[in-house]
Amino acid sequence: MSVTTPNNDATAPRTLAAAGLPRRVRKALESALALVSAELDNYLGAMLDEFEQELFRLADRARNPGSESNFVQALRTFRLNRSDLVPQLMLELEASLATLRAPPAAQGKASVREAGSHLLLTLVEDAAMDEDGILREIASRQEGRATLAMHLLGQRFGVLAGSPAIDAARLPLGPQSVCRALRTASRALDIGVESRELLFRLFDRMVMGHYAPVLEKLDAALDREGVLPGLTYVPMRVRATAREQAHEAAANAAPGQAASRPRARGTGEAAQGAPGPAAGAGRPAGNGERGSPAVDGRSTGHADAGAAHGHGTGATHADLQRPHTGWMAETSSAFENSDEQADYQALQQLMAGRRALIGKLRPGQAASAAPPLSTDDVFRALGTLQAAPEASPRNLMDIRQSLLAQARQKRGKGASLSQRDNDTFELLHMLYGQLEGEISRDAPASALLRRLQLPLLRVALQDPAFFVRAAHPARQLLNTVAETAAKWLDKDDFDPQLLPPLQQAVSHVIDKYDGDDAVFEDSNRALQAHLQAQVRRAEMLERRHVEAARGKEKLEVAKLRAGKALADMLGDQRIPKFSRALLNQAWADVLTLTLLRQGEDSQEWQGQLDATRRIIQACGHGADAADPALATHVEGALSQVGYHAEEAAIIANRLTSSRSDEDDPASRTELAMKLKARTRLGEDSARARRPDLPPRTPEEQARYEQLRVMPFGTFIEFVTNQQGDVVRRRLSWFSPVTDNALFVNQRGQRVGEHSLDALARMIVADQARIVTAERGRLVDRAWQAAMRTLRSFAGRGDAPAITGDGLP
Structure with a gap:
């Protein structure tokens, strides 16, 4: 069901008072609507203020009179009608609650009757399709961020509706319902398509970005109202006998057909019939399944067709090559829609190929005869190390040796790791090895990265999605900490006020994590609040510099027009x-x-x-x-x-x-x-002293034309020395009149200007490069480097990416 599909039944009630609902049901729905209204009110007000300012800015920097006139007209109309949007939005949300007990079949028949009355097939306008796509993207992103709350709310609203659990498409006050309400309410503004799309983008960033906590509060409120009180989500745990049967079945499988399922939480082997990472992606992630990313040793080394040819990735080549515009450590949703099961299986094949090659290089080395530790034992032993006082920094291989030595001391005989758990150690070690090359060792946050090794190792042992899901909470925290220590940060780019929240987030994980991924989510949530505050400060400072640069451009335009008028009169x-x-x-x-x-x-x-x-x-x-x-x-x-x-x-x-x-x-x-x-x-005395440069080469001209259509906010890396070190700068604005481009750092501070001509020449000379989405997140980039190393072991250097983020 599309997020923009309205209720076509003209006789449907529009208010809760007219819906004829039982008193207790109506009271619960009224409370739910009041809560959402109160939570969204401030965000909606801020969104409308920002929308008005953005229309003004767009009109001010319009490159042709037609666009300027359109934005000025949209601004004038918006100011007349802005007070209608929020009330109309709330009316639409109330209407969605009022039809809660309307049978879906009846609604479907109404839609068919309405469609059939036209007796014609019509094409959907491109603008309507674009809006539908934008709203669908917004809704799906928020559903992914609040999976558990959505699941529980579906159950609770199903009780209120007197029906089975309600899915996300029909869930009242769910992301799709709110997006539908916004689209209908936005018609009251009487603005054009381009302005509506701008409104939807701001709604996504300034309102829906805060909606996941609202859904959690709504779930808690319905719980207090007595709607399925105490409802929670507890995953099924597989019994030990079932685990043993699954392991035996996997061992007896034919080569290339071995089971590649993730393990259930807290188990050491594969759970029989358990779904892979992708299968569980849409389910609540509270205390959900854990599994292992380990590789089945009986694989042939050839991934299945879908994974081997990149069918499992969720991003297109165009997505990967689009410019990166996110601020440091900002969460990104560009690569969240991947086929995790296919990526997971392909990762298994790569590890199998690596083991096969190592076996050929070391033919005399036999496999260890020591009995393997179960994953539960490894998990608990790592927990003991995690809880111990901090010692000198160790890498993952040292941790593995220490773990096996403790097991030998405790058992009185040698111990080893299972193939799956050993693969997990190897993979995380490879990832950390690549990260070490991307971060500055003397950065304040670099020590925090090493402190995260043990909790991340425990996560990876239990949850295969850590390696293949870009949006995994543990992976997001790792990326945030790593990016604050990245080599491409200049000494003034890191805000010292961010260090205490980083330390608190890492300490919270170390102190609290014992198998519940919600600990990482809590740390991420607290840390993102500080990061968003920093981003708002950076954007505010950036806007000031942009306004100053636009003032200089206006002066330059006036200077050119005045000079032309004078030249015409002088003749x-x-x-x-x-x-x-x-x-x-x-x-x-x-x-x-x-x-x-x-x-x-x-x-x-x-x-x-x-x-x-x-x-x-x-x-x-x-x-x-x-x-x-x-x-x-x-x-x-x-x-x-x-x-x-x-x-x-x-x-x-x-x-x-x-x-x-x-x-x-x-x-x-x-x-x-x-x-x-x-x-x-x-x-500009500096500009006046610039020497005349030779004409641009065809390659430089192509780069120049590319830069002139580059979106504002694109990050560009500049080479700073002969060793190839780079610093990342944000292209905040450029003038098509003066050719000047304004650059700021990660804190929004102005760091200089370049002409687009000089920038194009620098790019061609490999002294600068545009940062694309595939190079945006540091952890994803490090993971891709680790995968290239794996492919070289397996003799598959041209194989596609295996991440869940779609990077090549």
Whole structure:
């Protein structure tokens, strides 16, 4: 069901009072609506304020009069109708609650009758399809973030509806329902398609980004109302005998057909009939299944067709090559829709190929005869190490040796790890090895990355999704900590105020994690609150710098228009050379300032143009004596652009008379020297000193054209030394008029400007590169490097990515 499918039954009740619901049901629904209304009110108000500001900004920077007119009209209409949006949205949400007990079949028949009455097939407008896609994306993303709450709410609303559990498409007050309500309510604003899409994007970022906690509060409120009180989600645990049967079945399987299922939480072997990572992706993730990413040793080393050819990935090549615009450690949803089961199976095949190659290189090395530890024993032993006081930093191989030594000491005989658990150690060790090459060892957060090793190892032993799901909470926390220590951060990019929240998040995981992924979610939630506050500060600072840069652009545009107007009036008229120089410098500044402040349609601008004509006439054909009225006007105008009274009087006297260049050469030379030393209005001395460069090559021209259509906010990495170290900068804004591009750092601080021409040449010379989505997240990039290493072991260097994030 589409998120934009309305209720087509015209007779359906629109209010809870008219729905004829039982008193207790109506009371529970009224409380639910009041809670959602109160929670969303502030977010919706902030969204509307930001939407108004964004329309103003878009109108201000529009590149053609048509676009500017459209945005100005949208802004005017929005200001008239903005007060209608929130009430209409709440009415739509109430209507969705009022039809809770309407039978789905009846609604479907109403839709068919309505469709059949037209007796025609029509094409859906592209704009409607785009809006539908945007809203569907918003809803699905929020459903993925609140899986457990959605599951429990489906059960509770099913009780209120007197029906089985309600799915996400029909769940009242669910993400799809809210998106439907917004689309209907947005019609009250009477704005165009482009403006509506902007509104939906802001709604996603400023409202729905906070909706997962609202769903959790709603679930708690219904629990207090007595709707299935005490309802929770507890996964099925597989008995030990079943585990043993599953292990025996896997051992007897034919080569290439061995079971590749994740294990149930707390088990050491595969659970018979248990679903793979993908199968469980849509279910609640509270205390859900754990499994192992380990590899079955009897695989042939060839992944199945779907995984081997990249069918399991959720992102297209275009998605991967789009510019990366997210701030440091911001969560990304670009690669959440992957086939985890296919990725998991392909990962198994790669590990099998690695073992096969190592076996060929070490033919005399026999497998360990020591009995393997169960995953439960390994998990508990690692928990003991995790709870121990911090010692000197150790890598994962040291931890493995320490674990086996403790087991030998405790049992009195040798011990080993199962193949699956050993693979988990190896994979995480490879990931950490790649991360070590991406982070700065002297960064404040680098020690926190090492402290996370044990909790992450325990997660990976129990949950195979850690390796194949980009949105896994443990992987997100790892990425956040790693990115705050990344090598591409400059010394001023890291905010010292972020270090205490990072330390608290890591300490919370170390102290509390004992198998429940919710601990990572709690740490992520607390840390993201601090990160979002930092992002808001950075964006606010960035906006100030952008507004200043736009002001400079307006000055440059005014300067160009004023210069053209003056050149048109001068034409081929014969006036003294020095008088022409004064016109092109001193008086041109006057015209520029007037045009900038008053605009082309103002009386002041027309007055200055008239004065210019009189000046040109006086210089070319006037009397030797200056026109007193015109000289007074010119002197006053020059004083407004910063000329001292004495200089202004001399220049005004020159511009309002026809004195030749030979008259009083000493005073003329002195005035010329003063003008040469003077900085003109809006003059960029650094830009004026730039040397003329040769024409761009075809490759440089292609890069230049690419940069001119690059979205604002794109990150670009600049090479800083001969060793290849880079620093990442954000392209906040560029001017199509001046060709200047503004760059800020991760904290929104201005770090410099480059021309797009120079930037294109730097990219071609490998001194800069555009950061794409595939290189955006540090952990995903490190994981891809680890996978390339695995593929080289398996002799499959051209195989596709295996991550769940779709990176090649």
